[in-house]
Amino acid sequence: MDATEAPGHFARRFQQIAVAVFHAEVSAAGYELTPVQYAALAQIANEPGLDQATLASHIAHDRTTIGGVVDRLVEKGLVARAINQKDRRARELRVTDQGKQMLAAIAPAVAETQRILLSGLTEKEAAQFMKLFAKAIAALNDLSRAPLRAA
Amino acid sequence: MDATEAPGHFARRFQQIAVAVFHAEVSAAGYELTPVQYAALAQIANEPGLDQATLASHIAHDRTTIGGVVDRLVEKGLVARAINQKDRRARELRVTDQGKQMLAAIAPAVAETQRILLSGLTEKEAAQFMKLFAKAIAALNDLSRAPLRAA
Numbered sequence: 599m600d601a602t603e604a605p606g607h608f609a610r611r612f613q614q615i616a617v618a619v620f621h622a623e624v625s626a627a628g629y630e631l632t633p634v635q636y637a638a639l640a641q642i643a644n645e646p647g648l649d650q651a652t653l654a655s656h657i658a659h660d661r662t663t664i665g666g667v668v669d670r671l672v673e674k675g676l677v678a679r680a681i682n683q684k685d686r687r688a689r690e691l692r693v694t695d696q697g698k699q700m701l702a703a704i705a706p707a708v709a710e711t712q713r714i715l716l717s718g719l720t721e722k723e724a725a726q727f728m729k730l731f732a733k734a735i736a737a738l739n740d741l742s743r744a745p746l747r748a749a
Numbered sequence: 750m751d752a753t754e755a756p757g758h759f760a761r762r763f764q765q766i767a768v769a770v771f772h773a774e775v776s777a778a779g780y781e782l783t784p785v786q787y788a789a790l791a792q793i794a795n796e797p798g799l800d801q802a803t804l805a806s807h808i809a810h811d812r813t814t815i816g817g818v819v820d821r822l823v824e825k826g827l828v829a830r831a832i833n834q835k836d837r838r839a840r841e842l843r844v845t846d847q848g849k850q851m852l853a854a855i856a857p858a859v860a861e862t863q864r865i866l867l868s869g870l871t872e873k874e875a876a877q878f879m880k881l882f883a884k885a886i887a888a889l890n891d892l893s894r895a896p897l898r899a900a
Contacts, residue, residue, distance in 0.1 A: 605866040606767045606784060608882045611809055613764035615889045616757045622892075633757060658762055715756040718888020719881060727881040730874055731759045737869020738766045741773075 612715075619714050623707040629700060634659060636708065638667050639693060642677055643701055647690040649682070676700060763866075770865050774858040780851065785810060787859065789818050790844060793828055794852055798841040800833070827851060 620633045631639070637657045642648065645656065654664040668691065671677035676697035682688040693701070716724040771784045782790070788808045793799065796807065805815040819842065822828035827848035833839040844852070867875040 603879075603883070604863045605879065605882075606771060606862055607788070608879070608886060609760075609764040609767040609866070610784065611886050612882070613760040614809070615886065615892055616760040619889075619892055620757060633761065637758070658765070711757060712755045714892070715760070715889070716885060718885045723881055723884070726877065727885060728754075728756065728759070730870060730878040730881070731756075731763070732754070733874070734867060734869045734878060735759060735762050735766065738763075738770075738866065741766055741770055741865070 616715055620711045623711045624704055627704055627707040629704050631704065634663070634667050635671060638664065639671060639676055639697055639701060642691045643693045643698065646692050649688045649690060653691060767866055771862045774862045775855055778855055778858040780855050782855065785814070785818050786822060789815065790822060790827055790848055790852060793842045794844045794849065797843050800839045800841060804842060
């Protein structure tokens with residue numbers, strides 16, 4: 599097998615393209631946000647009050663990375679940290695009004711990114727591809743250093 | 750669409766897992782090599798004498814990244830740079846005997862990585878998945894900052 603036809607090569611290429619398309623679409627909409635910052639912001643919006651470790655597992659990133667990502671979102675005024683009254687060592691994360699406005703404003707750019715990523719396939723092929731992709735990844739979840747835990 | 754069911758999320762997850770599995774398999778075989786170092790080494794072995802810019806385009810990495818990767822391979826004694834006699838500013842890359850031995854030694858670990866990445870799918874599904882993956886990526890090649898140019 600040619601190395602550029604191996605699944606590991608496709609994995610890297612698709613991720614490289616996904617990041618490039620995300621940046622292009624979000625910048626064109628007038629915003630600056632990385633894919634991982636977006637993933638964290640969207641997840642905090644879905645689960646207001648969750649803590650950082652839970653956030654990391656719900657978007658399948660390692661905790662160290664997510665610590666820095668949340669710091670940046672707080673600096674940008676998009677996320678606020680509050681003390682959890684039941685466990686004072688824990689911090690609850692919430693999206694600020696500014697963060698909610700940004701999520702709404704970039705939603706079309708995010709949707710366009712996902713559309714572009716599947717644009718080489720027919721609708722039927724895209725559905726088949728996503729089904730197989732989900733199945734392949736689900737089987738490998740425990741091999742990842744940062745497994746996904748369903749919210 | 751849930752953000753964790755979007756193609757951009759799958760792209761990141763699959764790449765994250767691919768890198769983790771590659772490291773685990775190659776370390777277990779007793780070697781230390783990153784996926785991009787491997788991709789560069791294997792491509793230089795396939796095209797002895799190619800220059801760095803060509804290498805970058807043939808494995809779809811940007812030139813800046815590849816400069817550092819080749820530096821590391823030279824430091825490790827796996828690749829040698831030589832002056833091109835026709836264009837003295839250019840450098841020809843070749844895999845050293847040590848590099849060839851390493852490629853042979855890690856080949857089973859690399860093959861095992863690729864097998865594991867598709868292990869959640871039946872043989873028929875894996876073939877279908879790889880076909881759709883190739884098609885999706887080919888259509889997006891020019892959207893990448895580092896398009897793949899066939900060798």
